[in-house]
Amino acid sequence: MSVRTTLRNAVIAAALGAATAPLVAVIVLSAGAQGAPAAIGIDNFTFNPQKLTVKAGTTLTWTNNDDIPHAIAAVNKQFKSKALDTGDAYSFTFTTPGTYQYFCSLHPHMTGAIVVEEATGSDGAN
Amino acid sequence: MTKFDREEGLSRRKVLECMTWVGTGVLWTVSGGVPRSLGLIDQAHAEAAKSFTFLQISDSHVGFDKPANPNALGTLEEAVGRIKAMPAKPSFMIHTGDISHLSKVSEFDNADHIISQTRLDVHYVPGEHDLLDEERKLYLERYGRRSKGAGWYSFDANGVHFIGLVNVVDLKAGGLGNLGAEQLAWLEADVKGRSASTPIVVFAHIPLWTVYPEWGWGTEDGGRALELLKRFGSVTVLNGHIHQVMQKIEGNATFHTARSTAFPQPAPGTAPSPGPMKVADDKLRSMLGIATINFVQGKERLAIIDTPLQG
Numbered sequence A: 001m002s003v004r005t006t007l008r009n010a011v012i013a014a015a016l017g018a019a020t021a022p023l024v025a026v027i028v029l030s031a032g033a034q035g036a037p038a039a040i041g042i043d044n045f046t047f048n049p050q051k052l053t054v055k056a057g058t059t060l061t062w063t064n065n066d067d068i069p070h071a072i073a074a075v076n077k078q079f080k081s082k083a084l085d086t087g088d089a090y091s092f093t094f095t096t097p098g099t100y101q102y103f104c105s106l107h108p109h110m111t112g113a114i115v116v117e118e119a120t121g122s123d124g125a126n
Numbered sequence B: 001m002t003k004f005d006r007e008e009g010l011s012r013r014k015v016l017e018c019m020t021w022v023g024t025g026v027l028w029t030v031s032g033g034v035p036r037s038l039g040l041i042d043q044a045h046a047e048a049a050k051s052f053t054f055l056q057i058s059d060s061h062v063g064f065d066k067p068a069n070p071n072a073l074g075t076l077e078e079a080v081g082r083i084k085a086m087p088a089k090p091s092f093m094i095h096t097g098d099i100s101h102l103s104k105v106s107e108f109d110n111a112d113h114i115i116s117q118t119r120l121d122v123h124y125v126p127g128e129h130d131l132l133d134e135e136r137k138l139y140l141e142r143y144g145r146r147s148k149g150a151g152w153y154s155f156d157a158n159g160v161h162f163i164g165l166v167n168v169v170d171l172k173a174g175g176l177g178n179l180g181a182e183q184l185a186w187l188e189a190d191v192k193g194r195s196a197s198t199p200i201v202v203f204a205h206i207p208l209w210t211v212y213p214e215w216g217w218g219t220e221d222g223g224r225a226l227e228l229l230k231r232f233g234s235v236t237v238l239n240g241h242i243h244q245v246m247q248k249i250e251g252n253a254t255f256h257t258a259r260s261t262a263f264p265q266p267a268p269g270t271a272p273s274p275g276p277m278k279v280a281d282d283k284l285r286s287m288l289g290i291a292t293i294n295f296v297q298g299k300e301r302l303a304i305i306d307t308p309l310q311g
Helices: A002-017 A022-033 B002-008 B012-021 B041-049 B072-084 B105-118 B138-143 B181-191 B222-228
Strands: A039-043 A046-048 A051-055 A058-064 A072-074 A089-094 A098-104 A111-117 B028-031 B034-037 B052-057 B093-095 B122-124 B153-157 B160-164 B200-203 B235-239 B246-250 B253-257 B289-295 B303-308
Touching (some): B052 B072, B072 B105, B072 B289, B093 B105, B105 B138, B122 B160, B160 B181, B181 B222, B235 B289
Parallel strands (some): A039 A058, A051 A111, B052 B093, B160 B200, B200 B235, B235 B253
Antiparallel strands (some): A058 A089, A098 A111, B028 B303, B052 B289, B153 B160, B246 B253, B289 B303
Protein backbone atom coordinates (compact mmCIF):
# COMPACT_ATOMS: atom_id res chain seq x y z
CA MET A 1 0.00 0.00 0.00
CA SER A 2 2.83 2.34 0.89
CA VAL A 3 4.42 1.83 -2.50
CA ARG A 4 1.12 2.71 -4.12
CA THR A 5 0.73 5.78 -1.92
CA THR A 6 4.21 6.92 -2.84
CA LEU A 7 3.42 6.34 -6.48
CA ARG A 8 0.18 8.21 -6.13
CA ASN A 9 1.92 11.16 -4.50
CA ALA A 10 4.42 11.15 -7.34
CA VAL A 11 1.56 11.25 -9.83
CA ILE A 12 -0.07 14.11 -7.93
CA ALA A 13 3.24 16.01 -7.87
CA ALA A 14 3.66 15.44 -11.57
CA ALA A 15 0.08 16.48 -12.25
CA LEU A 16 0.35 19.63 -10.18
CA GLY A 17 3.58 20.51 -11.87
CA ALA A 18 2.14 20.07 -15.30
CA ALA A 19 0.56 22.88 -17.23
CA THR A 20 -2.35 20.69 -18.34
CA ALA A 21 -5.81 20.82 -16.78
CA PRO A 22 -5.83 19.29 -13.25
CA LEU A 23 -9.12 17.51 -14.02
CA VAL A 24 -7.38 15.18 -16.45
CA ALA A 25 -4.75 14.44 -13.84
CA VAL A 26 -7.44 13.44 -11.32
CA ILE A 27 -8.95 10.94 -13.71
CA VAL A 28 -5.57 9.38 -14.42
CA LEU A 29 -4.96 9.29 -10.69
CA SER A 30 -8.12 7.43 -9.78
CA ALA A 31 -7.38 4.66 -12.23
CA GLY A 32 -3.66 4.56 -11.62
CA ALA A 33 -3.90 4.72 -7.85
CA GLN A 34 -5.58 1.34 -7.66
CA GLY A 35 -3.53 -0.29 -10.36
CA ALA A 36 -6.79 -1.20 -12.11
CA PRO A 37 -8.91 0.34 -14.83
CA ALA A 38 -12.37 1.71 -14.12
CA ALA A 39 -13.79 -1.36 -15.74
CA ILE A 40 -14.98 -4.69 -14.45
CA GLY A 41 -15.02 -7.83 -16.55
CA ILE A 42 -17.44 -10.68 -15.95
CA ASP A 43 -15.54 -13.89 -16.59
CA ASN A 44 -16.43 -17.42 -15.52
CA PHE A 45 -19.33 -16.21 -13.36
CA THR A 46 -17.01 -13.88 -11.44
CA PHE A 47 -16.70 -10.09 -11.25
CA ASN A 48 -13.13 -9.20 -12.09
CA PRO A 49 -11.91 -7.53 -9.94
CA GLN A 50 -14.39 -8.53 -7.25
CA LYS A 51 -13.63 -5.43 -5.16
CA LEU A 52 -12.65 -2.13 -6.72
CA THR A 53 -11.90 1.28 -5.17
CA VAL A 54 -12.58 4.35 -7.29
CA LYS A 55 -12.84 8.11 -6.83
CA ALA A 56 -16.25 9.77 -6.71
CA GLY A 57 -17.29 10.78 -10.20
CA THR A 58 -15.84 7.66 -11.79
CA THR A 59 -17.92 5.94 -14.42
CA LEU A 60 -17.52 2.21 -14.11
CA THR A 61 -18.23 -0.17 -16.94
CA TRP A 62 -19.05 -3.85 -16.53
CA THR A 63 -18.60 -6.04 -19.59
CA ASN A 64 -19.95 -9.58 -19.81
CA ASN A 65 -17.38 -11.92 -21.34
CA ASP A 66 -19.34 -15.11 -20.55
CA ASP A 67 -21.50 -17.19 -22.90
CA ILE A 68 -24.36 -16.78 -20.43
CA PRO A 69 -26.19 -13.50 -19.67
CA HIS A 70 -25.62 -11.73 -16.39
CA ALA A 71 -27.21 -8.67 -14.77
CA ILE A 72 -25.80 -6.14 -12.32
CA ALA A 73 -27.90 -5.22 -9.28
CA ALA A 74 -26.93 -3.09 -6.28
CA VAL A 75 -27.96 -4.55 -2.94
CA ASN A 76 -29.27 -1.10 -1.96
CA LYS A 77 -31.11 -0.97 -5.33
CA GLN A 78 -29.31 2.25 -6.41
CA PHE A 79 -28.32 0.77 -9.75
CA LYS A 80 -29.53 -2.13 -11.83
CA SER A 81 -28.69 -3.23 -15.36
CA LYS A 82 -30.75 -5.08 -17.90
CA ALA A 83 -29.61 -8.60 -18.71
CA LEU A 84 -26.23 -8.34 -20.43
CA ASP A 85 -25.69 -10.82 -23.23
CA THR A 86 -22.18 -11.84 -24.28
CA GLY A 87 -20.17 -8.69 -25.04
CA ASP A 88 -22.81 -6.32 -23.65
CA ALA A 89 -21.72 -3.61 -21.22
CA TYR A 90 -23.37 -1.54 -18.50
CA SER A 91 -22.04 1.71 -17.03
CA PHE A 92 -22.84 3.60 -13.87
CA THR A 93 -21.30 6.80 -12.52
CA PHE A 94 -20.54 6.79 -8.80
CA THR A 95 -20.91 10.29 -7.39
CA THR A 96 -21.29 9.63 -3.67
CA PRO A 97 -18.53 8.10 -1.53
CA GLY A 98 -19.36 4.85 0.22
CA THR A 99 -19.28 1.10 -0.24
CA TYR A 100 -21.62 -0.37 -2.81
CA GLN A 101 -22.34 -4.10 -2.62
CA TYR A 102 -23.76 -5.62 -5.76
CA PHE A 103 -24.53 -9.04 -7.25
CA CYS A 104 -25.77 -10.74 -10.39
CA SER A 105 -29.56 -10.84 -10.15
CA LEU A 106 -29.59 -14.02 -12.29
CA HIS A 107 -26.79 -15.83 -10.44
CA PRO A 108 -26.82 -14.30 -6.96
CA HIS A 109 -23.80 -16.27 -5.78
CA MET A 110 -21.83 -13.80 -7.93
CA THR A 111 -21.11 -10.80 -5.70
CA GLY A 112 -18.83 -7.75 -5.82
CA ALA A 113 -18.19 -4.44 -4.12
CA ILE A 114 -17.25 -0.93 -5.22
CA VAL A 115 -15.63 1.42 -2.71
CA VAL A 116 -16.07 5.05 -3.73
CA GLU A 117 -13.66 7.53 -2.15
CA GLU A 118 -13.78 11.32 -2.04
CA ALA A 119 -12.63 12.74 -5.35
CA THR A 120 -10.58 15.60 -3.87
CA GLY A 121 -9.14 16.70 -0.55
CA SER A 122 -6.84 14.56 1.55
CA ASP A 123 -6.07 12.05 -1.18
CA GLY A 124 -2.36 11.96 -0.63
CA ALA A 125 -2.70 11.43 3.13
CA ASN A 126 -4.87 8.29 2.87
CA MET B 1 -19.24 -37.13 -6.46
CA THR B 2 -17.58 -36.43 -3.16
CA LYS B 3 -20.95 -35.43 -1.75
CA PHE B 4 -22.30 -38.93 -2.37
CA ASP B 5 -19.21 -40.51 -0.90
CA ARG B 6 -19.41 -38.48 2.23
CA GLU B 7 -23.09 -39.06 2.79
CA GLU B 8 -23.50 -42.77 2.39
CA GLY B 9 -20.31 -44.42 1.28
CA LEU B 10 -19.97 -46.02 -2.09
CA SER B 11 -22.65 -48.67 -2.18
CA ARG B 12 -23.39 -50.20 -5.56
CA ARG B 13 -26.51 -48.08 -5.78
CA LYS B 14 -24.55 -44.92 -5.19
CA VAL B 15 -22.02 -45.87 -7.83
CA LEU B 16 -24.86 -46.28 -10.28
CA GLU B 17 -26.39 -42.95 -9.33
CA CYS B 18 -23.11 -41.18 -9.63
CA MET B 19 -22.53 -42.71 -13.01
CA THR B 20 -25.65 -41.08 -14.33
CA TRP B 21 -24.03 -37.72 -13.67
CA VAL B 22 -21.47 -38.42 -16.27
CA GLY B 23 -24.17 -38.44 -18.93
CA THR B 24 -22.67 -41.32 -20.84
CA GLY B 25 -25.96 -41.97 -22.56
CA VAL B 26 -26.92 -45.14 -20.72
CA LEU B 27 -30.59 -45.40 -19.88
CA TRP B 28 -31.59 -45.73 -16.28
CA THR B 29 -34.79 -46.24 -14.45
CA VAL B 30 -35.40 -45.73 -10.76
CA SER B 31 -37.97 -48.20 -9.53
CA GLY B 32 -38.55 -49.21 -5.94
CA GLY B 33 -35.61 -47.03 -5.02
CA VAL B 34 -33.10 -49.11 -6.93
CA PRO B 35 -31.73 -47.66 -10.13
CA ARG B 36 -31.11 -50.13 -12.91
CA SER B 37 -29.98 -49.88 -16.44
CA LEU B 38 -32.51 -50.53 -19.16
CA GLY B 39 -29.95 -50.59 -21.91
CA LEU B 40 -32.21 -50.24 -24.89
CA ILE B 41 -34.51 -47.38 -25.63
CA ASP B 42 -37.17 -49.70 -27.04
CA GLN B 43 -37.15 -51.70 -23.83
CA ALA B 44 -37.52 -48.52 -21.83
CA HIS B 45 -40.45 -47.43 -23.91
CA ALA B 46 -42.12 -50.82 -23.56
CA GLU B 47 -41.88 -50.46 -19.80
CA ALA B 48 -43.28 -46.95 -19.97
CA ALA B 49 -46.19 -48.04 -22.15
CA LYS B 50 -47.76 -50.09 -19.37
CA SER B 51 -48.75 -47.17 -17.19
CA PHE B 52 -49.35 -43.44 -16.88
CA THR B 53 -46.39 -41.56 -18.27
CA PHE B 54 -45.42 -37.97 -18.77
CA LEU B 55 -42.37 -36.31 -20.18
CA GLN B 56 -39.94 -33.75 -18.90
CA ILE B 57 -37.87 -31.50 -21.10
CA SER B 58 -35.76 -28.65 -19.85
CA ASP B 59 -33.39 -25.82 -20.63
CA SER B 60 -34.11 -25.41 -24.34
CA HIS B 61 -32.30 -22.03 -24.37
CA VAL B 62 -33.76 -21.16 -27.75
CA GLY B 63 -31.63 -18.33 -29.12
CA PHE B 64 -28.36 -19.69 -27.73
CA ASP B 65 -25.78 -19.76 -30.52
CA LYS B 66 -22.40 -19.99 -28.79
CA PRO B 67 -19.72 -22.66 -29.47
CA ALA B 68 -21.18 -25.14 -26.94
CA ASN B 69 -24.09 -25.51 -29.41
CA PRO B 70 -24.53 -23.01 -32.25
CA ASN B 71 -27.99 -24.41 -33.01
CA ALA B 72 -30.04 -24.84 -29.83
CA LEU B 73 -33.28 -24.68 -31.82
CA GLY B 74 -32.05 -27.58 -33.95
CA THR B 75 -31.37 -29.84 -30.98
CA LEU B 76 -34.76 -28.93 -29.48
CA GLU B 77 -36.25 -30.04 -32.78
CA GLU B 78 -34.35 -33.33 -32.51
CA ALA B 79 -35.69 -33.84 -28.99
CA VAL B 80 -39.21 -33.20 -30.25
CA GLY B 81 -38.54 -35.68 -33.05
CA ARG B 82 -37.75 -38.34 -30.47
CA ILE B 83 -40.94 -37.50 -28.57
CA LYS B 84 -43.03 -37.75 -31.73
CA ALA B 85 -41.49 -41.16 -32.46
CA MET B 86 -42.37 -42.65 -29.07
CA PRO B 87 -44.55 -45.73 -29.51
CA ALA B 88 -46.78 -44.84 -26.54
CA LYS B 89 -47.95 -41.26 -26.36
CA PRO B 90 -47.25 -39.68 -22.95
CA SER B 91 -50.17 -37.97 -21.20
CA PHE B 92 -48.49 -34.58 -21.21
CA MET B 93 -45.18 -32.83 -20.89
CA ILE B 94 -43.59 -30.54 -18.32
CA HIS B 95 -40.90 -28.03 -19.21
CA THR B 96 -38.69 -27.06 -16.28
CA GLY B 97 -37.65 -23.67 -17.57
CA ASP B 98 -35.14 -21.72 -19.63
CA ILE B 99 -37.34 -22.13 -22.67
CA SER B 100 -35.57 -19.11 -24.17
CA HIS B 101 -32.05 -17.81 -23.78
CA LEU B 102 -32.84 -14.08 -23.54
CA SER B 103 -36.64 -13.84 -23.13
CA LYS B 104 -37.06 -12.49 -26.67
CA VAL B 105 -40.48 -12.75 -28.30
CA SER B 106 -38.87 -14.43 -31.31
CA GLU B 107 -37.21 -17.03 -29.07
CA PHE B 108 -40.51 -17.90 -27.37
CA ASP B 109 -42.20 -18.01 -30.79
CA ASN B 110 -39.57 -20.38 -32.18
CA ALA B 111 -39.72 -22.61 -29.10
CA ASP B 112 -43.51 -22.78 -29.23
CA HIS B 113 -43.47 -23.59 -32.94
CA ILE B 114 -41.23 -26.63 -32.34
CA ILE B 115 -42.70 -27.82 -29.01
CA SER B 116 -46.29 -27.63 -30.28
CA GLN B 117 -45.38 -30.32 -32.83
CA THR B 118 -45.46 -32.86 -29.99
CA ARG B 119 -49.23 -32.25 -29.82
CA LEU B 120 -48.96 -32.63 -26.06
CA ASP B 121 -50.22 -30.34 -23.30
CA VAL B 122 -47.19 -28.65 -21.80
CA HIS B 123 -46.96 -27.39 -18.23
CA TYR B 124 -44.20 -24.84 -17.81
CA VAL B 125 -42.28 -23.23 -14.99
CA PRO B 126 -39.92 -20.35 -15.75
CA GLY B 127 -36.14 -20.36 -15.61
CA GLU B 128 -34.18 -17.17 -14.96
CA HIS B 129 -33.63 -16.84 -18.72
CA ASP B 130 -37.39 -16.57 -19.29
CA LEU B 131 -37.91 -13.50 -17.09
CA LEU B 132 -35.34 -11.09 -18.52
CA ASP B 133 -37.75 -8.58 -20.06
CA GLU B 134 -38.06 -5.36 -18.09
CA GLU B 135 -41.67 -5.89 -17.03
CA ARG B 136 -41.26 -9.63 -16.62
CA LYS B 137 -44.54 -10.22 -18.41
CA LEU B 138 -43.69 -12.09 -21.64
CA TYR B 139 -43.43 -15.46 -19.90
CA LEU B 140 -46.50 -15.00 -17.71
CA GLU B 141 -48.70 -13.80 -20.56
CA ARG B 142 -47.72 -16.77 -22.68
CA TYR B 143 -47.39 -19.65 -20.21
CA GLY B 144 -48.65 -18.49 -16.84
CA ARG B 145 -52.26 -17.48 -17.39
CA ARG B 146 -53.56 -20.05 -14.93
CA SER B 147 -50.80 -19.46 -12.42
CA LYS B 148 -50.42 -17.41 -9.25
CA GLY B 149 -47.71 -14.96 -8.20
CA ALA B 150 -44.59 -15.27 -10.32
CA GLY B 151 -46.03 -18.34 -12.08
CA TRP B 152 -46.72 -21.12 -9.57
CA TYR B 153 -49.70 -23.49 -9.80
CA SER B 154 -50.82 -27.06 -9.24
CA PHE B 155 -52.99 -29.59 -11.04
CA ASP B 156 -54.05 -33.22 -10.77
CA ALA B 157 -53.60 -36.00 -13.28
CA ASN B 158 -54.23 -39.72 -12.84
CA GLY B 159 -54.40 -39.39 -9.07
CA VAL B 160 -51.03 -37.61 -8.91
CA HIS B 161 -50.85 -34.05 -7.57
CA PHE B 162 -48.46 -31.90 -9.64
CA ILE B 163 -47.01 -28.68 -8.23
CA GLY B 164 -45.11 -26.19 -10.40
CA LEU B 165 -42.94 -23.81 -8.35
CA VAL B 166 -40.93 -20.70 -9.25
CA ASN B 167 -37.52 -20.28 -7.61
CA VAL B 168 -35.86 -17.82 -9.99
CA VAL B 169 -37.24 -14.44 -8.87
CA ASP B 170 -36.30 -11.96 -6.15
CA LEU B 171 -32.95 -13.61 -5.64
CA LYS B 172 -30.84 -12.23 -2.80
CA ALA B 173 -27.15 -11.28 -3.03
CA GLY B 174 -24.95 -14.21 -2.15
CA GLY B 175 -27.92 -16.56 -2.06
CA LEU B 176 -29.35 -19.44 -4.05
CA GLY B 177 -32.71 -19.99 -5.73
CA ASN B 178 -35.62 -18.55 -3.79
CA LEU B 179 -39.29 -19.51 -3.33
CA GLY B 180 -40.31 -16.78 -0.89
CA ALA B 181 -42.87 -16.56 1.89
CA GLU B 182 -45.87 -15.93 -0.36
CA GLN B 183 -45.26 -19.03 -2.45
CA LEU B 184 -44.56 -21.21 0.59
CA ALA B 185 -47.84 -20.04 2.17
CA TRP B 186 -49.62 -20.94 -1.04
CA LEU B 187 -47.96 -24.36 -1.10
CA GLU B 188 -48.98 -25.05 2.47
CA ALA B 189 -52.61 -24.24 1.64
CA ASP B 190 -52.42 -26.18 -1.62
CA VAL B 191 -51.47 -29.50 0.01
CA LYS B 192 -53.53 -29.03 3.15
CA GLY B 193 -56.20 -31.66 3.53
CA ARG B 194 -54.80 -33.90 0.81
CA SER B 195 -54.42 -37.54 1.70
CA ALA B 196 -50.86 -38.55 2.57
CA SER B 197 -51.18 -41.36 0.04
CA THR B 198 -51.51 -38.89 -2.85
CA PRO B 199 -48.33 -39.12 -4.94
CA ILE B 200 -46.76 -35.67 -5.28
CA VAL B 201 -44.67 -34.43 -8.19
CA VAL B 202 -42.99 -31.05 -7.62
CA PHE B 203 -41.22 -29.34 -10.48
CA ALA B 204 -39.19 -26.15 -10.57
CA HIS B 205 -36.25 -24.80 -12.53
CA ILE B 206 -33.37 -24.65 -10.02
CA PRO B 207 -32.83 -27.83 -7.97
CA LEU B 208 -34.86 -27.65 -4.75
CA TRP B 209 -32.12 -29.46 -2.88
CA THR B 210 -28.58 -28.19 -2.50
CA VAL B 211 -26.52 -29.67 -5.28
CA TYR B 212 -23.54 -27.29 -5.28
CA PRO B 213 -23.93 -23.93 -3.52
CA GLU B 214 -20.59 -22.66 -4.86
CA TRP B 215 -22.29 -22.46 -8.26
CA GLY B 216 -25.66 -21.42 -6.88
CA TRP B 217 -27.13 -24.86 -7.54
CA GLY B 218 -29.74 -25.08 -4.86
CA THR B 219 -32.75 -23.28 -3.38
CA GLU B 220 -32.38 -21.20 -0.23
CA ASP B 221 -35.77 -22.12 1.21
CA GLY B 222 -36.21 -25.42 -0.70
CA GLY B 223 -36.02 -27.29 2.59
CA ARG B 224 -39.13 -25.49 3.82
CA ALA B 225 -41.08 -26.65 0.78
CA LEU B 226 -39.91 -30.23 1.32
CA GLU B 227 -40.88 -29.99 4.98
CA LEU B 228 -44.46 -29.17 3.90
CA LEU B 229 -44.46 -32.34 1.77
CA LYS B 230 -42.87 -34.64 4.33
CA ARG B 231 -46.05 -36.44 5.32
CA PHE B 232 -46.70 -37.66 1.78
CA GLY B 233 -45.70 -41.22 0.97
CA SER B 234 -44.27 -40.44 -2.45
CA VAL B 235 -42.67 -37.16 -3.45
CA THR B 236 -40.83 -36.76 -6.75
CA VAL B 237 -38.90 -33.54 -7.34
CA LEU B 238 -38.03 -32.71 -10.94
CA ASN B 239 -35.66 -29.87 -11.79
CA GLY B 240 -33.49 -28.52 -14.58
CA HIS B 241 -30.98 -25.65 -14.57
CA ILE B 242 -27.81 -27.72 -14.18
CA HIS B 243 -27.96 -29.34 -17.64
CA GLN B 244 -27.07 -32.84 -16.49
CA VAL B 245 -28.73 -35.83 -14.90
CA MET B 246 -28.41 -36.07 -11.16
CA GLN B 247 -30.51 -37.96 -8.70
CA LYS B 248 -30.84 -38.53 -5.03
CA ILE B 249 -33.24 -40.43 -2.81
CA GLU B 250 -33.96 -39.20 0.67
CA GLY B 251 -36.72 -40.76 2.73
CA ASN B 252 -39.88 -40.66 0.65
CA ALA B 253 -38.49 -38.10 -1.77
CA THR B 254 -36.77 -38.74 -5.07
CA PHE B 255 -34.84 -35.85 -6.60
CA HIS B 256 -33.98 -35.74 -10.24
CA THR B 257 -32.56 -33.19 -12.65
CA ALA B 258 -32.98 -33.43 -16.41
CA ARG B 259 -30.55 -32.87 -19.23
CA SER B 260 -30.86 -29.73 -21.33
CA THR B 261 -31.91 -29.92 -24.95
CA ALA B 262 -29.36 -27.16 -25.73
CA PHE B 263 -25.93 -27.60 -24.15
CA PRO B 264 -24.26 -29.52 -21.31
CA GLN B 265 -22.79 -27.96 -18.20
CA PRO B 266 -19.85 -29.36 -16.22
CA ALA B 267 -20.22 -31.64 -13.20
CA PRO B 268 -19.95 -29.67 -9.93
CA GLY B 269 -16.49 -28.30 -9.32
CA THR B 270 -14.92 -29.81 -12.42
CA ALA B 271 -14.58 -26.48 -14.27
CA PRO B 272 -13.85 -22.86 -13.33
CA SER B 273 -17.54 -22.00 -13.73
CA PRO B 274 -20.91 -23.59 -14.46
CA GLY B 275 -20.98 -22.01 -17.94
CA PRO B 276 -21.80 -23.90 -21.15
CA MET B 277 -19.43 -26.82 -21.70
CA LYS B 278 -17.98 -27.28 -25.16
CA VAL B 279 -17.62 -30.96 -25.99
CA ALA B 280 -16.62 -32.67 -29.22
CA ASP B 281 -19.34 -32.29 -31.86
CA ASP B 282 -19.92 -36.04 -32.04
CA LYS B 283 -20.41 -36.18 -28.26
CA LEU B 284 -22.86 -33.30 -27.85
CA ARG B 285 -26.04 -35.28 -28.49
CA SER B 286 -25.15 -37.90 -25.91
CA MET B 287 -25.23 -35.10 -23.31
CA LEU B 288 -28.57 -33.59 -24.32
CA GLY B 289 -31.91 -35.27 -23.93
CA ILE B 290 -35.35 -35.78 -22.46
CA ALA B 291 -36.78 -37.67 -19.49
CA THR B 292 -39.76 -39.99 -19.39
CA ILE B 293 -41.47 -40.38 -16.04
CA ASN B 294 -43.46 -43.52 -15.53
CA PHE B 295 -46.00 -43.84 -12.74
CA VAL B 296 -47.23 -47.29 -11.81
CA GLN B 297 -50.17 -47.31 -9.42
CA GLY B 298 -49.30 -48.80 -6.08
CA LYS B 299 -45.56 -48.40 -6.52
CA GLU B 300 -43.71 -46.16 -4.17
CA ARG B 301 -41.52 -44.46 -6.71
CA LEU B 302 -41.89 -43.12 -10.18
CA ALA B 303 -39.57 -44.62 -12.74
CA ILE B 304 -37.52 -41.97 -14.48
CA ILE B 305 -35.89 -42.81 -17.76
CA ASP B 306 -33.39 -40.36 -19.20
CA THR B 307 -33.01 -40.63 -22.92
CA PRO B 308 -30.12 -38.82 -24.61
CA LEU B 309 -30.65 -37.48 -28.13
CA GLN B 310 -28.01 -39.96 -29.20
CA GLY B 311 -27.00 -43.07 -27.29
